Amino acid sequence: MTTGKLTYLLLGLLLLVLFILGIGLGSADIGFMEAIKSLFKSADSSPEAYIIQELRLPRSLVAILAGAGLAVSGLIMQTLFTNILAGPHILGVSSGASLFVALTILAGSTLGDMSLPFAAILGALTISSLILFASRMLSSGTILLIIGVMIASFCSACVSLLEYYADSSALRSFVIWTMGDFSAVGKTHLPTLAVFVMMSVAICFAFSKGLNALLMGESGAHALGFRVKSLRTWILFITAVLAGSITAYCGPIAFVGLAVPNLVRFIVKTANHQVMIPLVLLTGACFGLLCDIISRLPGDDRTLPVNVASALIGAPVVIIILLKYQKSIR
Amino acid sequence: MIRFENAHIGYDHDLIEAIDFELPNSGIIGLFGKNGTGKSTLFKTIIGLQALRRGNIFIHHQNISEIPGKLLAKKVSYCPTQILSYGNLTVWDVVSNGRIPHLSWLGKLKTHDIELVENSLELMGISDIKQQLISECSDGQKQKAIIASALAQETSILLLDEPTAFLDYPSKQELLKQLSFISEAGKLIIVSSHDLDLFEELCDLKLLLSHHKIITSEDTDFNKYWDEFTTKGLAK
Structure with a gap:
């Protein structure tokens, strides 16, 4: 128990440090102490307070929500497919969300419209149902992942086709969105994103008994009192809401869902979701903040796309996972 | 019956x-x-x-x-022939999952549940490997973990x-x-x-x-x- 509490404490501290770094770094030179003080002032009191409260704080909070939410959705998908290489991005779920968002943006919606999260959730749901259907016919996890990658490519091709025929202003806003961005959400849409993420994560946690049962196989879970089909459908729906809503607001962000749960597997030796979900949540939040900080490293007005940062950290992690878990990957 | x-x-x-x-x-x-x-x-x-x-x-x-x-x-408890090796699934995880039908909706193990899990591990002679990953277990050890899980289910x-x-x-x-x-x-x-x-x-x-x-x-x-x-x- 003590090591468990220590892990939470250390992750909590790391999150705090990254949060302070996140609000302290940026093109305007505001010291860390000043940044912390500005959190408690009114936004109108000084230009620094305005920058912190209107720009950097929402952005850091979005990074926390998106990182945590994507990481949890990755963990749940991994359980659903009993494959530690599953995740919203690799299975094409994010691409499905992107395609539906592209259709909506290119049809005239702008970022922030409520139509976007719903389109993204619908897209995510469509692809994850397709993947779940495919997984029922396959015994090989490798084939499933390749099908996911193919679906992702197919969706990307459809998106490119849409881009080709789009007018330049819609195209620009869409292309920027695909690169991943925590700042576009802003203070106005932050509460909506927060509601989507926090509710879905809470529901995932409430499902932890069922998620644990799924690890016993289909008949095993049934013998523990679960109706596996309806359990799978509910869980799939929640992961689609998580991955879809985050994709709608921040763009298709790669690697978080795949890398974070596996990073946590290096820290704790259990598959119990009651332990895993909170830890994945915290680590995902840290990962999101870290990506945000890296994306702002150039130091001037320019920022790197979040996807560049997440791939820079995520890709090596995934390679290490592959090497470590080669035995248990089918 | x-x-x-x-x-x-x-x-x-x-x-x-x-x-x-x-x-x-x-x-x-x-x-x-x-x-x-x-x-x-x-x-x-x-x-x-x-x-x-x-x-x-x-x-x-x-x-x-x-x-x-x-x-x-x-x-009724049911032991399938085999179990998947998945990620960090440990022997303890498998056996304690047997308690799921008896847990409250949040699924936290109480002292009584932990005792029963320990007893089942003991009975199947796998107490010493309870922290071991299923992926590192032999087929026989996996089989024992599944049966211990069914015992923990108390049916x-x-x-x-x-x-x-x-x-x-x-x-x-x-x-x-x-x-x-x-x-x-x-x-x-x-x-x-x-x-x-x-x-x-x-x-x-x-x-x-x-x-x-x-x-x-x-x-x-x-x-x-x-x-x-x-x-x-x-x-x-």
Whole structure:
């Protein structure tokens, strides 16, 4: 128990440090102490307070929500497919969300419209149902992942086709969105994103008994009192809401869902979701903040796309996972 | 106690027809038969995973079709032949999952649950590897973890689907001892196996799946079917 509490404490501290770094770094030179003080002032009191409260704080909070939410959705998908290489991005779920968002943006919606999260959730749901259907016919996890990658490519091709025929202003806003961005959400849409993420994560946690049962196989879970089909459908729906809503607001962000749960597997030796979900949540939040900080490293007005940062950290992690878990990957 | 009443079992056609008998409250029941005769399907039907094609099955006088899943999970546990090695799934995780039907909705293990998990690990002789990953376990260790999980489920009926399939000879002998110990505690164990020589002596009752029927060792023509089954070289 003590090591468990220590892990939470250390992750909590790391999150705090990254949060302070996140609000302290940026093109305007505001010291860390000043940044912390500005959190408690009114936004109108000084230009620094305005920058912190209107720009950097929402952005850091979005990074926390998106990182945590994507990481949890990755963990749940991994359980659903009993494959530690599953995740919203690799299975094409994010691409499905992107395609539906592209259709909506290119049809005239702008970022922030409520139509976007719903389109993204619908897209995510469509692809994850397709993947779940495919997984029922396959015994090989490798084939499933390749099908996911193919679906992702197919969706990307459809998106490119849409881009080709789009007018330049819609195209620009869409292309920027695909690169991943925590700042576009802003203070106005932050509460909506927060509601989507926090509710879905809470529901995932409430499902932890069922998620644990799924690890016993289909008949095993049934013998523990679960109706596996309806359990799978509910869980799939929640992961689609998580991955879809985050994709709608921040763009298709790669690697978080795949890398974070596996990073946590290096820290704790259990598959119990009651332990895993909170830890994945915290680590995902840290990962999101870290990506945000890296994306702002150039130091001037320019920022790197979040996807560049997440791939820079995520890709090596995934390679290490592959090497470590080669035995248990089918 | 399990009672079958004109039960027809199978998927799109009957694998086993008109089962009509009653099993006792405790003891070891051996379930034998060629591959594909419906041993696993029978188990899946008892836990409600596969619907009956016709007839009824009663557990403690209650029709299984009327018992909610959560309640059935407190009466019957089922051990599949194998378990997936997934990520950081440990022996402890597998065994403690057996407690799921008894936990509150948040699923936190209480002191009593932890004791039961420890006891089950002890009984199966795998306490020393409880923190080991399933992916690092031998097939025999995995098998023991699955059975320990079913024990932790605290049911009066245990269904074991080919528990000896992946075990070496000493482990098989050991498992047999553990099974008779468990049945002496007043549990009913139904075990399917191809290890006839091992189970023949141990079983209180033998069930043979043949010609789309279940013939029990109490039936008069049992020996005829049993000889046909064993001498054709199909067993073992």
